[in-house]
Amino acid sequence: MKKIHFLEWGLNSPRYWGILAVLAAIAGIGGLSALYMEHNGHWVTGMSNQVVWGMPHIFAIFLIVAASGALNVASIASVFGKTPYKPLARLSAVFAVTLLIGGLLVLVLDLGRPDRLIVAMTTYNFKSIFAWNILLYTGFMVIVIVYLFTMMERKAQQYNKAAGTFAFIWRLTLTTGTGSIFGFIVARQAFDAAIMAPMFVIMSFSFGLACFLLLLMYVYRADGRELGDSVVLRLKNLLGVFVASVFYFTLAYHLTNLYATENHSLERFILLDGGVYTNIFWIGQIFLGTLVPLGILYHPSLGKMRNWIAISCGLVVLGAFSQLYVIIIGGQAFPMQMFPGKTIIESGFYDGVNGMAASYAPTLAETLLGIGGVSVAVLMALVVIRMLPILPISLADKDVDPHAS
Amino acid sequence: MADKNNLLANKARRSFLGKAAAAASLTVAPGVVLQSIAAVKSGTEGVSDNTRWGMLIDTSKCADGCDACVTACASENGLPVHERPKSDPVWIRKVKLKDNLTDSVTTLPMMCQHCEKPPCADVCPTGASFRRADGIVMVDRHICIGCRYCMMACPYKARSFIHEEIVLKPTHTPRGKGCVESCNFCVHRLDSGNETTACQEACQKEGHNAIIFGDLKDSSSEVSQALRNLPSREIRADLQLNTGVRYKDI
Known part of the structure; x- marks a missing residue:
């Protein structure tokens, strides 16, 4: 492989500033939405x-999970020594940090008392996986920034592998922690499962890589840099493996539940008669988010076309949102089984009367807050690649593929 | 004459001193009184685990259609009603169950079960959800950040998030928008020496006596004796949380 040279993102100024302005406006709207929710209280949301x-x-959770997944490309390069991934490592680390910041912003701005962030940062209950996650998230940012430094500073390069390995272990721990937020909930049938932790890890591989590929293809096309098939096809094949793995974990989760009689009503709710959740599961997560992208990615001709690869990445992201919606909202909407063998026929507090699910309809404000977080993640990534030499000047096959002539 | 003048002056002085003393006591007294109340209520002595507050609910005595306990709780703790039932706080609620096989119907009140090992306290990132030494599970509203993870974790759906501004709050139940709360066994009453909860009192007043409250560690207390003599169970006993609230006849 030739020596790789890095250069700041060279988009012409008016277009660059225009993009930043649009992203900043979306982020601003997200901020105002958060202000509106905090000012009135959460009753103005669907929650x-x-x-x-x-x-x-x-x-x-999408952004946090995708953040650790976005770091995978860098990990494959420095931990597993795969040189073709090395030129992409810097972008991978940058995007990992900005995605995490976007996710944390949304999470914090949704708190009942976001003004008490300092309390959350200083007062810990170490039995809480949530408290551990606060440490894992902040630690992740620091570690990945150090890791990025070892990639970019010649004098620190000797520590690159050590930093990369540490970051890799940390990110696996982080996603295990995020999955365990649900895995440790004994109260609710949909969550209380050890498979949540590894499933979130594999989800992060898939969601993070889809986001990374989209960003990579966009920034290279925007400033006219060459991005060869060698890189793109390698990544899209990897994405295919990850999407299939998420599907496998989903299958294992539901099959295990289907075996135990106590979970039949939950499975019936998700897979058959849960209305919106059933639709989102089959149409969003399984069909559009899994089968269609798998079909495209492994299609002999479509799978090599950039636009189709981009579409399948978009579908993987759609599938990701569907999956998280079914897990998080569906898992709460399904009534808690407090009295096995009995049916609740009246309740003063929506206890799932006659098995009825709790209702939830997202409002505009809470959705805009979420979109604002995505916007912040992309905006910060674009600022960093503009200011620092993150992107290789060329990722053309002849420059990166050791087998190319 | 001089004597008379002296007498008048003395009288005036005495009356002045009297008024001054009265004014002084009026100024100082409330402070003294408040301080003595504070000394009693501040819990400087602390609660100990020699006591564990608990409840037995005899569902066979819980009347269908009666919600005296719910109303009493709301007025005791000043639970606001914004006419938005999905987001208004509820500390205690009535639930009516039908057995799937036998069709037998049971009604009962549900509230925080005051677990010995509360999942809400386990998951709380800041430790705002906690269990007092005397068994009461509470929220420290100074450090609750409003993440609602405790509400995800509670197997009894016992907790409420304050979804909007509360204008009127009883002084003994300080609370505010953005924090989570739940039944605290009327802790303000217990801390001032009154050993009944509002729900129990209301149930008694209605003549049902379905709620027995007291110290589970005091073998002579009514609740301990009732628990010893009557078969009772925990809700979600499979979780082995050793709840402070037990139910008879479900």
């Missing part, structure tokens, strides 16, 4: 005492 986590959590 209630029944469904306590809503759209902001879908976005936040």
Whole structure:
């Protein structure tokens, strides 16, 4: 492989500033939405005492999970020594940090008391996986920035492998922690499962790589740099493996539940008669988010076309949101089984009367807050690649493929 | 004459001193009184685990259609009603169950079960959800950040998030928008020496006596004796949380 040279993103100024302005406006609208929610209180959202986590959590968890997944490309290069991934490592680290910042912003701005962030940062209950996650998230940012430094500073390069390995272990721990937020919930049938932790890890591989590929293809096309098939096809094949792996974990989760009689009503709710959740599961997660992108990515001709690869990445992201919606909202909407063998026929607090699910309809404000977080992640990434030499000047096959002539 | 003048002056002085003393006591007294109340209520002595507050609910005595406990709780703790039932806080609620096989119907009140090992306290990132030494599970509203993870984790759906501004709050139940709360066994009453909860009192007043409250560690207390003599169970006993609230006849 030839020596790789890096250069700041060279988009012409008016277009660059225009893009930043649009992203900043979207982020600003997200901020105003958060202000509106905090000022009035959460009753203006679709969230209630029944469904306590809503759209902001879908976005936040998507971004946090994707953040650790985005780092994979760098990990494959420095931990597993695969040189073709090395030129992409810097962008991978940058995007990992900005995605995490976007996700954390959404999570914090949805708190009942965001003004008490300092309390959350200083007062810990170490039995709480949430408290551990606060440390894992902040630690991740620091570690990845150090890792990025070892990539970019010649004098620090000797520490690159050590930093990369540490970051890789940290990111696996982080996603295990995020999955365990749900895995440790003994109260709710949909969550209480050890498979949540590894499933979130594999979800992060898939969501993060889809986001990374989209960003990579966009920034290279925008400033006219060459991006060869060698890089893109390698990444899209990897994405295919990850999407299939998420599907496998989903299958294992539902099959295990289907075996135990106590979970039949939950499975019936998700797979058959849960209305919106059933539709989102089959149409969003399985068909559009899994089968169609798999079909495209492994299609002999479509799978080599950039636009189709981009479409399948977009579909993987759509599938990701669907999956998180079904897990997080569906898991809360399904009534808690407090009295096995009995049916609740009246309740003063929506206890799933006659098995009825809790209702949740996302409002505009909470959705805009989430979109604002995505916008912040992309905006920060674009600022960093503009200011620092993150992107290789060329990723053409002849420059990166050791087998190319 | 001089004597008379002296007498008048003395009288005036005495009356002045009297008024001054009265004014002084009026100024100082409330402070003294408040301080003595504060000394009693501040819990400087602390609660100990020699006590564990708990409840037995005899569902066979819980009347269908009666919600005296719910109303009493709301007025005791000043639970606001914004006419938005999905987001208004509820600390205690009535639930009516039908057995799937036998069709037998049971009604009962549900509230925080005051677990010995509360999942809400386990998951709380800041430790705002906690269990007092005397068994009461509470929220420290100074450090609750409003993440609602405790509400995800509670197997009894016992907690409420404050979704909007609360204008009127009883002084003994300080609370505010953006924090989570739940039944605290009327802790303000217990801390001032009154050993009944509002729900129990209301149930008694209605003549049902379905709620027995007291110290589970005091073998002579009514609740301990009732628990010893009557078969009772925990809700979600499979979780082994050793709840402070037990139910008879479900």
